[in-house]
Amino acid sequence: MRIALLTIALVLAGCASRPAPPSWQPNAKDALDAFTDDYLRGNTGAANAQFARARRETTSTGRADLVAQVELVRCAVLAASLEFDGCPGFAALAGDASAQQRAYAAYLAGRWDGIDVAALPEQHRAVVGSGSAAGVADPLAKLVAAGALFKAGRIAPADIGAATEAASAQGWRRPLLMWLGVAQQRAQALGDGAALERITRRIALASGQK
Numbered sequence: 001m002r003i004a005l006l007t008i009a010l011v012l013a014g015c016a017s018r019p020a021p022p023s024w025q026p027n028a029k030d031a032l033d034a035f036t037d038d039y040l041r042g043n044t045g046a047a048n049a050q051f052a053r054a055r056r057e058t059t060s061t062g063r064a065d066l067v068a069q070v071e072l073v074r075c076a077v078l079a080a081s082l083e084f085d086g087c088p089g090f091a092a093l094a095g096d097a098s099a100q101q102r103a104y105a106a107y108l109a110g111r112w113d114g115i116d117v118a119a120l121p122e123q124h125r126a127v128v129g130s131g132s133a134a135g136v137a138d139p140l141a142k143l144v145a146a147g148a149l150f151k152a153g154r155i156a157p158a159d160i161g162a163a164t165e166a167a168s169a170q171g172w173r174r175p176l177l178m179w180l181g182v183a184q185q186r187a188q189a190l191g192d193g194a195a196l197e198r199i200t201r202r203i204a205l206a207s208g209q210k
Helices: 024-041 044-059 064-080 099-108 122-130 139-151 157-170 173-190 193-207
Strands: none
Touching: 024 044, 024 064, 024 173, 044 064, 064 099, 064 139, 099 122, 099 139, 122 139, 139 157, 139 173, 157 173, 173 193
16 A cells, blocks of 8 residues: 555656656655554654654645645554554544545544445455455555454454464564464464464564563
C-alpha cells in the first residue's frame, strides 16, 4: 500500500513537460514512508520524528483534508500493529475530512455497522463483506485489514496466521510480536501446549531474548 493511503498527487520525476512539484509533496511522502518503515520495525523515536516532519510539511498547505490523510496513514500503521489510540489527530480534523476518509477511519476503528463500503479503498471493500483479509495481497494492507478485523471482533485464526507471516516476511518486528502475542493467547485458550511452546520460542527470538 506504500503508501496508497496518501492521496497527494506527485508529479512523475523526469517529466520535462511538467513543472516540478512543490517541495512539500515529496517531502511529506518521503517522511511518511520513513515513518511507516521505522514504526513497523520498532524504531519508535525515529518514527515519531518522521511523522512530525510529514505533518509539518502537510500543514504548510493549510488544507485539513491533506493533514487528515497523513493522520489516517498513522492510524492504519498502528492498526497493522494492533495498537489503537482512537486516532485523535484525525478525530480533530474529521469535520473537514472527506466521506472516504471518514469511512476509512470507521473501518480502522472496527465501527462497521452502517459503514459506506463503497467509500473504502478498493482492497478493503471485500474485507468487510467476507470478514477475511485473505484476498489482500499487499503485506501492509493485509496487516491493516487484519487489524481492522481484530478491532471489529471478526478476526479468524487463518487471518491471525496470515498477519503473523506477512509481518515476519517483511521483517516488521512490532506487528510480528503483537500478532504472535494474539496467537499465544489463542494457544493458551485452546490448551495447545505444543503450539504454545513454539510460539513462545518465536516471541523470544523476535524480541532478541537469549
